[in-house]
Amino acid sequence: xxxxxxxxxxxxxxxxxxxxxxxxxxxxxxxxxxxxxxxxxxxxxxxxxxxxxxxxxxxxxxxxxxxxxxxxxxxxxxxxxxxxxxxxxxxxxxxxxxxxxxxxxxxxxxxxxxxxxxxxxxxxxxxxxxxxxxxxxxxxxxxxxxxxxxxxxxxxxxxxxxxxxxxxxxxxxxxxxxxxxxxxxxxxxxxxxxxxxxxxxxxxxxxxxxxxxxxxxxxxxxxxxxxxxxxxxxxxxxxxxxxxxxxxxxxxxxxxxxxxxxxxxxxxxxxxxxxxxxxxxxxxxxxxxxxxxxxxxxxxxxxxxxxxxxxxxxxxxxxxxxxxxxxxxxxxxxxxxxxxxxxxxxxxxxxxxxxxxxxxxxxxxxxxxxxxxxxxxxxxxxxxxxxxxxxxxxxxxxxxxxxxxxxxxxxxxxxxxxxxxxxxxxxxxxxxxxxxxxxxxxxxxxxxxxxxxxxxxxxxxxxxxxxxxxxxxxxxxxxxxxxxxxxx
Ligand code: ADP
Numbered sequence: 001x002x003x004x005x006x007x008x009x010x011x012x013x014x015x016x017x018x019x020x021x022x023x024x025x026x027x028x029x030x031x032x033x034x035x036x037x038x039x040x041x042x043x044x045x046x047x048x049x050x051x052x053x054x055x056x057x058x059x060x061x062x063x064x065x066x067x068x069x070x071x072x073x074x075x076x077x078x079x080x081x082x083x084x085x086x087x088x089x090x091x092x093x094x095x096x097x098x099x100x101x102x103x104x105x106x107x108x109x110x111x112x113x114x115x116x117x118x119x120x121x122x123x124x125x126x127x128x129x130x131x132x133x134x135x136x137x138x139x140x141x142x143x144x145x146x147x148x149x150x151x152x153x154x155x156x157x158x159x160x161x162x163x164x165x166x167x168x169x170x171x172x173x174x175x176x177x178x179x180x181x182x183x184x185x186x187x188x189x190x191x192x193x194x195x196x197x198x199x200x201x202x203x204x205x206x207x208x209x210x211x212x213x214x215x216x217x218x219x220x221x222x223x224x225x226x227x228x229x230x231x232x233x234x235x236x237x238x239x240x241x242x243x244x245x246x247x248x249x250x251x252x253x254x255x256x257x258x259x260x261x262x263x264x265x266x267x268x269x270x271x272x273x274x275x276x277x278x279x280x281x282x283x284x285x286x287x288x289x290x291x292x293x294x295x296x297x298x299x300x301x302x303x304x305x306x307x308x309x310x311x312x313x314x315x316x317x318x319x320x321x322x323x324x325x326x327x328x329x330x331x332x333x334x335x336x337x338x339x340x341x342x343x344x345x346x347x348x349x350x351x352x353x354x355x356x357x358x359x360x361x362x363x364x365x366x367x368x369x370x371x372x373x374x375x376x377x378x379x380x381x382x383x384x385x386x387x388x389x390x391x392x393x394x395x396x397x398x399x400x401x402x403x404x405x406x407x408x409x410x411x412x413x414x415x416x417x418x419x420x421x422x423x424x425x426x427x428x429x430x431x432x433x434x435x436x437x438x439x440x441x442x443x444x445x446x447x448x449x450x451x452x453x454x455x456x457x458x459x460x461x462x463x464x465x466x467x468x469x470x471x472x473x474x475x476x477x478x479x480x481x482x483x484x485x486x487x488x
Contacts, residue, residue, distance in 0.1 A: 013044040015051055015212065016195040018058035019205025025050035030214035032189055035101035035333045036324050038367030044188050047211035052180070052222035055209035059151040059178035060228040062206030067148045067176040071126040078122030078173060080201025085115045085194065092193055096162055099187045101332040101370065102287050103324045113452055114162035114194070117470070120454035121170030124475050128175070141486045146479040148176030149254055150230025153223040155216075155244070157236045158335055159290045161187035163452070165194055167469045168233045169208060175478035178207045180229070182219050184236075186335055188212030220244065227251050231478065234258070235292075238463055256467035256477055258459060260292045261420025262392045264413030266435050267300040267308060268406055270427025275447060277311045280398070283423060283449035285319060285375050288331045289396040290339065292464075293421035293443065293450050297389050297399040299382070299409035305402040309379060312400065313359055316375050321364055333370040334395060340371045343395030346388050350378045350399065353386035361397065382408050390416045410438045417463035421450055442468075 013029075014021040026048035032041045047055075066074070085092060089111050097107035131144040154168040161183060172179045183191035188210075195210045213219045223229055224247035231254040234244050241259040248255050263283075267276055283295040300308045324332035334340050340363065347361050360376030375396040380386055382403040389399045403409040413422065422439040424446050426432035432446035442460045443450055452458070457471035467477050 013042050013189075013192065015045050015047050015055075016192065016199070016208070016210040017051065017055045018209065019199065019203075024048065025054070030185065030212075032099055032186070033369045034098050035335055035370035038369040041098055042189055044192075044212045046215065047182075047213040047219050048215070049218050049222045051211055052219045053226070055180045055211055056151060056223065056226045056228050058206035059180050059209055062178045062204055063148070063151060065204060066173075066178055066207050069176070071128060074125045074174065074176065075122050077198075077201050077203050078118060078125065078170070081194075081197045081203065082115055082119045082122060084197035084200040085118065088193070088197070089115055092162060092190065095193055096190050097324050099189050100158060100161060100287070100335065101324050103329045103332050105327065106287060107324070110160055110163050114166045117163065117166035117454050118170045121166075121174040121475065124472065125174035125176075128475070128479070129472075136485065139488055141488065143484050143486065145482040145484060146476070147482055149478050149480045150177060151228055152177045152179045152478060153229045153232045154179050154181045155220065155232065155234045155236065156181065156183050156191070158184035158186040159287055159292075161190035162194065164235055165191050167474065168235075169194070171469070171474045172233070172478045173207065175475050177231070177478050178209075180209045180211065180223060182211050182213065182216065182223065185212070185214045185216060221247065224248055224253070225250065229253060231256065233469075233477075236260075241465065254477075256469070257465035258292065258420075258469060259463060259465045260392045260394070260418065261294075261441070261460060261464050262296045262390065262416045262418040263293055263421040263423065263441070264416070264439065265295045265298040265423040265425070266406065266409045266413055266439075267298060267304065268424070268426045268431060268435070269301045269303045270431070271304070271425035272427070272447070273304060273308050273311055276308065276425035277315050279425075279445070279447070279449045280312065280423070281315050281319065283445070284398045285316070285331055285396050288334050288373070289343070289375075290335060290394055294394075295398065295423055295449075296393045297401060297413070299401050299403045299412050301405055301409060302402050309358065309377075309400055312398075313377060316377055316398070317359055319375050321372050321374055331372070331375060331396060333365075333372045336370050337366075339395060340366075340373060343373065343393065343397055346391065346393055346395075347376060347378065347397055349388040350380070350386040353388065354384040355380040355386045355399070358400070382412055385412060392418060406435065410435060414438075414440050419461035420459075420464040421445070423449070
């Protein structure tokens with residue numbers, strides 16, 4: 001683990017600005033911790049306002065050149081970075097594991113996805129869209145150009161420190177946009193490792209800049225106020241998303257937000273309960289429950305509720321909590337003690353408000369940085385659902401609510417401000433599809449947990465955010481349309 005950290009980041013724990021590593025203008029540093037042990041992994045330069053301004057200046061200077069680079073050449077740079085990352089994919093996984101605390105198998109899957117999403121976006125850059133129209137008026141043709149929107153500020157969360165960077169940076173670079181990336185303060189090392197891969201591949205200076213900081217607001221304020229930043233792409237909390245949207249208003253930036261979810265699950269009376277349990281255990285407890293698409297609340301119809309809860313409880317009790325580097329561990333620690341305290345408070349609120357604790361919720365082991373929490377289930381009845389179930393449950397806590405029928409299940413499923421992911425378990429595709437249409441969310445898994453595939457657009461409705469990431473739609477968010485009419 002130590003070798004990987006040193007190799008990928010420890011040797012150059014600076015900011016990456018204008019193609020070079022720099023200690024930054026503040027002269028300050030901050031520590032990155034391993035949540036599993038509480039130990040310091042690395043000491044990293046701490047970006048400030050001047051660094052943010054320098055990064056935007058570099059990105060703005062790089063914009064004309066990168067925008068005018070033919071797709072094939074942009075692809076070759078992305079391919080070079082992909083090759084560098086793929087060569088070090090095992091180390092990248094260890095780094096992700098070390099700074100997030102997620103089990104190594106999950107970190108390996110994330111490293112693999114990070115590399116292959118960059119690869120997919122690399123291919124997309126060769127086939128950016130455009131349109132041509134003949135004779136739109138007498139003696140007149142038209143072309144619709146899709147140009148890069150401009151400099152993109154990307155702000156990423158800690159739960160998928162590589163994959164979230166791939167989704168934003170891969171798409172923006174493919175579209176021809178330089179990026180200023182501000183990774184989460186808990187997990188800057190993976191982002192720095194990715195920057196290193198792009199440096200190796202000969203990405204022109206300024207096209208990608210990375211600003212680790214322990215003071216996100218001081219960097220964020222500059223990025224959001226700067227007239228040369230055209231677009232901000234953010235994944236994180238609703239509170240910060242609303243703040244960024246307000247800040248972006250003054251310069252009318254394009255705002256792409258992915259603000260988390262509170263994913264409901266509807267289990268119908270003819271569902272395959274074993275399948276539902278197996279998929280939901282994955283969909284809830286992956287990354288110790290710290291994923292925005294994670295199943296939060298299950299609405300199960302009364303007639304199968306007892307069987308479902310029994311099978312679910314048995315499966316959840318079989319999950320193993322332990323050191324993320326051990327292959328036997330299904331759940332590692334949570335990211336930090338603040339996250340632990342939040343989920344504990346939500347569990348207590350549910351139990352004090354009509355819910356009953358079925359299993360779990362104990363702190364099994366802790367250190368100065370974080371704690372390991374045993375996977376928990378809280379159950380309740382549909383007519384007395386605890387109020388806290390309307391909040392995002394970002395940890396290993398699953399709510400199970402018994403419902404009269406499918407209609408009550410759908411009504412309660414939609415009774416939240418969020419709308420990112422949802423799940424349905426039904427005996428037929430037709431019944432599953434019917435419920436899927438009624439869920440007010442951006443992605444639905446019918447008889448399955450969700451997987452991330454590059455061609456599939458992803459994003460939220462309502463308070464879960466604005467815009468789509470991944471897929472062709474995810475590239476197009478970074479393009480601006482220009483209509484040119486041609487008289488002849
Ligand atoms: P989480 O609860 O997942 O930590 P946050 O919204 O706090 O969610 O963090 C997501 C990202 O937003 C991180 O990169 C974090 O540093 C960043 N962030 C937090 N506050 C601000 C801010 N005021 N301006 C810009 N970015 C911020």
